[in-house]
Structure formats: structure tokens, C-alpha cells
Amino acid sequence: MENSVKYVANPKLDFLFGMYGGVPIPTKQDKFVPADLVQINDDGSEEVLKNFYTKKPNSKSVEEFTNHLREIATDIFRNGKRLDKPNLIEVVISVSITERRFKEVDIDNLCKCILDALNTVAFEDDSQIVSLIADKHIHPMKINALLIGITKLTEERKGFRGEMSLFGKG
Secondary structure, rough: OOOOOOOOOOOOOOOEEEEEEEOOOOOOHHHEEEEOOEOOOOOOOOEEEEEEEEOOOOOOHHHHHHHEEEEEEHOOOOOOOOOOOOOEEEEEEEEOOOHHHHHHHHHHHHHHHHHHHHOOEEEEHHHEEEEEEEEEOOOOOOOEEEEEEEEOOOOOOOOOOOHHHOOOOO
């Protein structure tokens, strides 16, 4: 078919799954909003205090995202497929977001929310993750999407990190 595209998972990945469309991938920071606090000093002058936050009312985006991703992962990692200790794991995360969200959110915060959702479902504990490769990008269709690749690392299967080195022998 001329208009179809076939995607094939990279052979370095043991598991590949994700979500396409829908709401943006949240961060735990999305649950909070800067608070406008003023301190009145002894001399009567006012000073605006920075770095104080309050919880947003009715902010359930993190919980809803976590539950949805856990449902997807539960289906993938059922029947003994969960990667338990002492297995070491590499996780590859690709987040497609809108241009506005791209400028607002940090990739480490996106990853934290994603990995917390997968904890105890895809792997026993996120301390098993020894390699994390992540990117965020603006999707050409301006949609939200998430792809996650997970590899159980062994001497034979070194994942993507097995090909990367920041230094070498001179």
C-alpha cells in the first residue's frame, strides 16, 4: 500500500511500547503552581518570596497518566516477563510533544514520571536501570506521543550503551 508505513522495532530492544495522541505526558511539577508569598520585614517593608509552591486544585494528570501507562505495561509484562533483580536494564524513552510544551518542560522531569509509572510493573525497581537514553521532540503533526524501549542487559546484549563511549584508549 502506498500510504502505509511499516515500523520495525530495533533488535537491541526486548520490549517496545507506548502511547499515541491524547494528553501531554505530565511531570510531577505539573501538580504544583508558584505561590505568591510576601514576607513583611521588621521595618515594615515587603519582600516577595521566591521558590514556594502550592498544589494545584483538581490536578489529576499525573495519577491518570500513571494509571494509563501502568495498564499498558501490565499487559506487556504479564506472565513472568517483568524484569526482576538482579537484572540490569537499559531504558530508551522518546517523547513527542507540542512546541509550547517543548519549551516548558524538562526532559528529566518527563522521564521521572514515566519511570515511576513503570516501577514494579515493567521492572522490580528502578534502581535496576543502569542506562537511560531519552529525547523530547516536537512531533510534525503537533501531537503527544510516547515510545518506550526496554532491554535486559547481558554480556551478549549490551543495548545501545554498548556502542557509546565518552572516552577511549589513546
